[in-house]
Amino acid sequence: MKDLANAKLLGDADLDRITSVVSNLLEEVIALSERVAKLEGNGDPNAAQDRINEIIERVLTPLA
Amino acid sequence: MTDSIFDILAWRDEEIPRVRTLLGMRKFWSGPLYGQLREEYERMTDGKPTPETADEAWPIVDALPSLPRWAWLDRHIQDRLWDDVGKMVDDRIEALSRSLQPKNDDLGTLRIEADFTYPEYYETIDFHRQDGGIWREDRGAAVYAMGARVIHVGRNNDFQLHDAFADSLDAGEPQEILDLACGFGKTTFSLKKKYPNAHVEGIDLSAPCLRLGRRMATEMGLDIDWRQADMEHLPYDDNAFDLVTTTMTLHELPLDAIRQSLAEACRVLKPGGTLVALENPLVGEPLRDVLTQYHSQIIVEPFHYDFRRADMAEFAKDAGFTEAETHAWSPFGDKPGTATNPRSWVTPWSWIQAYKA
Ligand SMILES: C[S@@+](CC[C@H](N)C(=O)[O-])C[C@H]1O[C@@H](n2cnc3c(N)ncnc32)[C@H](O)[C@@H]1O
Numbered sequence: 001m002k003d004l005a006n007a008k009l010l011g012d013a014d015l016d017r018i019t020s021v022v023s024n025l026l027e028e029v030i031a032l033s034e035r036v037a038k039l040e041g042n043g044d045p046n047a048a049q050d051r052i053n054e055i056i057e058r059v060l061t062p063l064a
Numbered sequence: 065m066t067d068s069i070f071d072i073l074a075w076r077d078e079e080i081p082r083v084r085t086l087l088g089m090r091k092f093w094s095g096p097l098y099g100q101l102r103e104e105y106e107r108m109t110d111g112k113p114t115p116e117t118a119d120e121a122w123p124i125v126d127a128l129p130s131l132p133r134w135a136w137l138d139r140h141i142q143d144r145l146w147d148d149v150g151k152m153v154d155d156r157i158e159a160l161s162r163s164l165q166p167k168n169d170d171l172g173t174l175r176i177e178a179d180f181t182y183p184e185y186y187e188t189i190d191f192h193r194q195d196g197g198i199w200r201e202d203r204g205a206a207v208y209a210m211g212a213r214v215i216h217v218g219r220n221n222d223f224q225l226h227d228a229f230a231d232s233l234d235a236g237e238p239q240e241i242l243d244l245a246c247g248f249g250k251t252t253f254s255l256k257k258k259y260p261n262a263h264v265e266g267i268d269l270s271a272p273c274l275r276l277g278r279r280m281a282t283e284m285g286l287d288i289d290w291r292q293a294d295m296e297h298l299p300y301d302d303n304a305f306d307l308v309t310t311t312m313t314l315h316e317l318p319l320d321a322i323r324q325s326l327a328e329a330c331r332v333l334k335p336g337g338t339l340v341a342l343e344n345p346l347v348g349e350p351l352r353d354v355l356t357q358y359h360s361q362i363i364v365e366p367f368h369y370d371f372r373r374a375d376m377a378e379f380a381k382d383a384g385f386t387e388a389e390t391h392a393w394s395p396f397g398d399k400p401g402t403a404t405n406p407r408s409w410v411t412p413w414s415w416i417q418a419y420k421a
Contacts, residue, residue, distance in 0.1 A: 027082060034080075053088040055088075061096075063137065064092070064100045
């Protein structure tokens with residue numbers, strides 16, 4: 001029987017998946033933050049790409 | 065919603081942040097993340113003989129600490145693209161199938177074969193990581209069409225790259241034009257716009273793409289004929305066309321299929337006719353060339369490696385063309401130095417032109 005109580009459970013391939021989870025969450029956060037910006041009247045569509053690039057750069061910095 | 069295919073495929077307000085997220089991630093990938101790889105590469109080659117070819121640089125690139133993260137993000141963006149766009153298409157699927165029904169006002173002809181044999185490589189490979197490909201059902205073609213707009217958004221929202229390709233053609237006044245592997249017709253539309261009096265025909269293996277192309281062409285008032293066919297076995301007589309084009313396709317074919325397709329293009333061209341192909345070459349700078357090859361591998365273009373090492377001008381001559389040449393093509397007058405500055409990531413284009421005497 002495996003020692004599932006104490007073994008290291010997640011391997012390299014799982015890390016790929018978990019990074020996907022995090023990255024998908026980032027997309028959800030961005031979608032929500034754009035909705036909030038619109039509701040608050042701060043959602044200048046011309047500045048949307050810059051706003052989004054900034055969030056992405058802040059969040060993904062550990063990758064670079 | 066109207067039944068216009070362009071309205072159906074347009075981004076909805078709530079979708080735009082998702083599209084922008086994909087673009088933002090792509091920018092991060094080609095900006096800071098690529099910059100990091102470049103720094104690591106320069107550190108590793110500092111004080112050593114500088115690699116001059118991609119093959120010399122390959123082992124060094126393989127050892128760069130950031131390579132796995134760069135590759136991971138590349139793969140993720142591609143998968144996310146089809147996922148996001150797939151959901152968008154699913155939301156529109158009924159309107160889409162209504163729109164693609166044959167209609168009385170359809171322009172041009174559409175010939176789909178009831179019993180069509182696809183090349184084996186086409187049936188077995190999901191190019192670009194798109195599950196199920198672009199040829200099994202209309203959904204796949206629509207996902208491809210919407211996804212293609214994400215990749216090029218800004219520059220290619222309205223087929224600017226393909227228009228620039230057609231505008232750059234210098235082939236006299238062709239009357240009979242054939243666009244090989246036309247997909248849903250980006251280049252085919254541009255050809256008809258540039259040569260409104262010519263007869264323009266587009267062929268592709270994918271029936272759904274052809275249906276989509278015909279609908280779009282009809283809505284743009286472009287009278288084009290569409291036909292399901294394999295560019296390795298063209299269903300046309302010898303000496304039938306003045307101009308044959310193919311854009312962004314050769315690198316997706318095995319080398320023997322390229323040879324066979326070039327021979328077919330030569331056969332159906334009239335004496336004095338021209339073949340023009342648009343492609344993505346290597347830039348001749350080792351780090352970017354290795355990364356370009358890895359990028360093609362990641363996005364599932366399995367024949368890119370051999371293609372990029374083959375000399376297409378030679379292939380064209382072997383296939384029967386009398387003269388052939390390739391040169392770099394920068395449709396938007398890229399910023400000076402972009403191609404030569406190894407610190408910026410580039411997608412270069414090459415123009416392949418061949419003549420039949
Ligand atoms: C990347 S797309 C390019 C489409 C279009 N030429 C453009 O520039 O947007 C490649 C196309 O090649 C088609 N294709 C691949 N192999 C083919 C073949 N042997 N004969 C005809 N079409 C082919 C695919 O169905 C797909 O539509």
